[in-house]
Amino acid sequence: MARDLLSTIHDPVDLRRFRESELPKIAQELREFIIDIVATKEGHLGASLGVVELTIALHYVFDTPNDLLVWDVGHQAYGHKILTGRRDVFHTNRELNGISGFPKRSESEYDTFGVGHSSTSISAALGMAMASNLQSNARKHIAVIGDASIASGMAFEALNHAGVSGADLLVILNDNAIGIDPAVGALKDYLTKTKSGKETGRDNIFEALNFDYSGPIDGHDLPLLINELKRQKSSKGPRLLHVRTTKGKGLKQAELDQVRYHAPGKFDKVTGDIPQRDDSELPPKFQDVFGHTLLELAHQNDKIIGITPAMPTGSSMKIMMDTYPDRAFDVGIAEQHAVTLAAGMATQGLIPFCNIYSTFLQRAYDQVIHDVALQKLPVVFCLDRAGLVGQDGATHHGAFDLAYLNCIPDLLIAAPMDAVDLRNLMFTAQKGLELPIAIRYPRGRCHIIEWKQDFKEIEIGSSRQLSNGRNIAVLSIGPLGVMVQKLIKSEDLNVTHIDMRFLKPLDATVLDEVFDKHHHVITMEDGTKAGGLGSAVCDYAFAKAYTGKIHKLGLPDSFIEQGPTSDLHKIAGIDRETLLKLIESL
Numbered sequence: 238m239a240r241d242l243l244s245t246i247h248d249p250v251d252l253r254r255f256r257e258s259e260l261p262k263i264a265q266e267l268r269e270f271i272i273d274i275v276a277t278k279e280g281h282l283g284a285s286l287g288v289v290e291l292t293i294a295l296h297y298v299f300d301t302p303n304d305l306l307v308w309d310v311g312h313q314a315y316g317h318k319i320l321t322g323r324r325d326v327f328h329t330n331r332e333l334n335g336i337s338g339f340p341k342r343s344e345s346e347y348d349t350f351g352v353g354h355s356s357t358s359i360s361a362a363l364g365m366a367m368a369s370n371l372q373s374n375a376r377k378h379i380a381v382i383g384d385a386s387i388a389s390g391m392a393f394e395a396l397n398h399a400g401v402s403g404a405d406l407l408v409i410l411n412d413n414a415i416g417i418d419p420a421v422g423a424l425k426d427y428l429t430k431t432k433s434g435k436e437t438g439r440d441n442i443f444e445a446l447n448f449d450y451s452g453p454i455d456g457h458d459l460p461l462l463i464n465e466l467k468r469q470k471s472s473k474g475p476r477l478l479h480v481r482t483t484k485g486k487g488l489k490q491a492e493l494d495q496v497r498y499h500a501p502g503k504f505d506k507v508t509g510d511i512p513q514r515d516d517s518e519l520p521p522k523f524q525d526v527f528g529h530t531l532l533e534l535a536h537q538n539d540k541i542i543g544i545t546p547a548m549p550t551g552s553s554m555k556i557m558m559d560t561y562p563d564r565a566f567d568v569g570i571a572e573q574h575a576v577t578l579a580a581g582m583a584t585q586g587l588i589p590f591c592n593i594y595s596t597f598l599q600r601a602y603d604q605v606i607h608d609v610a611l612q613k614l615p616v617v618f619c620l621d622r623a624g625l626v627g628q629d630g631a632t633h634h635g636a637f638d639l640a641y642l643n644c645i646p647d648l649l650i651a652a653p654m655d656a657v658d659l660r661n662l663m664f665t666a667q668k669g670l671e672l673p674i675a676i677r678y679p680r681g682r683c684h685i686i687e688w689k690q691d692f693k694e695i696e697i698g699s700s701r702q703l704s705n706g707r708n709i710a711v712l713s714i715g716p717l718g719v720m721v722q723k724l725i726k727s728e729d730l731n732v733t734h735i736d737m738r739f740l741k742p743l744d745a746t747v748l749d750e751v752f753d754k755h756h757h758v759i760t761m762e763d764g765t766k767a768g769g770l771g772s773a774v775c776d777y778a779f780a781k782a783y784t785g786k787i788h789k790l791g792l793p794d795s796f797i798e799q800g801p802t803s804d805l806h807k808i809a810g811i812d813r814e815t816l817l818k819l820i821e822s823l
């Protein structure tokens with residue numbers, strides 16, 4: 238279809254020149270444009286398709302960017318990007334040096350707030366509304382938040398505050414009854430039944446929080462949306478508009494299989510089909526090694542419990558949930574709750590495996606310290622997506638966990654180099670540790686096809702020596718060790734290589750030997766150089782008055798953007814070539 242209307246829209250001012258009757262055609266063109274690009278370039282699909290009409294209506298009715306529009310998570314903002322000056326570069330979405338997959342303040346004045354992690358939009362928009370009030374700025378403030386994201390604690394904190402703030406804040410609840418996986422919790426049940434208090438004669442939950450509640454309305458009905466948004470524009474105070482939409486709207490398969498089409502990878506833009514790939518010859522993804530291993534251990538040990546905050550598919554916790562629905566739980570987007578829930582279970586002798594993406598555990602830092610480590614509760618944290626994750630970029634890289642966990646007393650920290658070690662660490666963790674442990678592993682595939690080997694207990698704090706050389710020792714942690722090993726073999730380097738395996742406790746005995754025998758020690762990690770393995774080794778070397786040189790390879794003191802992980806590793810200097818050059822220079 239010729240995109241004759243969409244191609245004339247360079248910003249929302251152009252959009253506002255159209256008659257209302259032309260907007261459905263623009264919606265159709267916008268939807269097709271998103272499908273066309275995401276089909277080959279990949280990215281988040283279902284959420285953006287679901288809010289096409291809402292996006293158009295918002296920019297049509299409100300005076301963006303003067304009126305401030307905040308998207309929650311931002312994975313649904315593709316239409317917003319295309320209508321706000323980024324249509325011509327949208328094909329670079331999530332690519333190295335391309336535009337970000339999420340709203341980003343440095344990218345456009347229409348991106349009023351940087352997002353990626355969920356449930357921030359109401360707080361941010363409320364902050365803007367309060368600032369406008371204090372600065373006597375007449376503008377509107379709108380937060381668009383999904384049904385799964387609004388169930389998070391942070392969103393509730395913001396609603397609680399907003400309800401007594403008198404702020405000019407419109408919260409649009411985009412309710413499609415699903416997150417990445419089916420939405421969970423009592424609020425979800427409530428939302429499916431919601432009617433306004435005016436209809437039922439009882440308070441609805443948002444009215445009870447002093448919000449002027451409207452809806453639910455059909456979020457695909459453009460005339461209805463436009464009328465309602467115009468009404469909202471002329472209102473004041475905290476308001477909540479409940480909009481019902483269909484995730485994946487307009488692409489049949491995406492509507493039918495909303496979990497898969499959240500971010501489907503490549504697909505056929507005409508049929509919507511995802512090409513069948515035979516992955517049977519490939520090594521498994523780390524997340525699947527986790528999922529299958531947890532189930533295997535759960536068969537043997539009935540104290541094991543699984544917990545995921547809203548990522549059952551992404552983490553493969555779903556594998557245990559399907560077999561043991563009473564022992565594995567999706568608690569919704571609630572990282573803080575997930576950690577303290579695990580702590581509570583551990584007080585009663587259960588062994589909770591709490592699986593959280595490294596980046597999202599940042600949300601629950603205090604809970605890890607105060608509720609788990611301080612009480613020495615043996616929770617097993619499995620931190621998926623540790624290290625650089627690729628196209629999701631700076632908001633999602635698991636760059637900081639080694640550093641932010643290393644300073645917490647009484648917390649064991651491990652990073653397996655391969656899938657067999659991941660299994661063995663999980664096996665060890667459920668044998669009755671007296672302390673909590675964090676086991677972190679990356680996004681993507683491991684390198685071992687025969688990963689399902691018999692379990693072996695690993696001594697806590699033990700490293701393993703993978704090669705023995707002279708003068709130079711490489712100390713790696715995590716799967717970067719595979720690259721180090723290959724490099725040493727392929728270049729026939731006379732270099733010692735130790736897979737440290739544990740950041741805490743460090744293997745002091747092996748470090749003493751390394752310091753004795755080598756003039757140069759290179760540390761290698763896919764976390765920030767500051768505070769991680771390199772820092773820990775430097776501290777130990779200082780204490781031991783080591784006179785050789787330590788060279789730290791790790792992530793720099795800057796945020797790393799999106800792109801293929803291999804490129805990002807080069808940019809960060811944790812790649813093969815950088816290591817080889819360093820070794821040669823020594």
Ligand SMILES: Cc1ncc(C[n+]2csc(CCOP(=O)(O)OP(=O)(O)O)c2C)c(N)n1
Pocket residue numbers: 284310312313353354355382383384385386387411413415416417418484547548570572597600
């Ligand atoms: C703090 C945090 N936890 C988890 C995620 C992963 N995540 C991204 S989108 C999403 C589901 C959001 O669902 P909803 O708010 O209903 O929006 P929809 O995708 O349905 O549009 C989740 C769990 C995240 N981005 N941030």
Ligand SMILES: CC(=O)[C@@H](O)[C@H](O)COP(=O)(O)O
Pocket residue numbers: 281310312353417500551622626629680
């Ligand atoms: C938007 C968001 O936070 C998730 O959809 C995230 O992109 C999932 O990442 P994975 O693809 O690594 O599961």
Ligand SMILES: [Mg+2]
Pocket residue numbers: 383384385411412413414415416
């Ligand atoms: Mg949703």
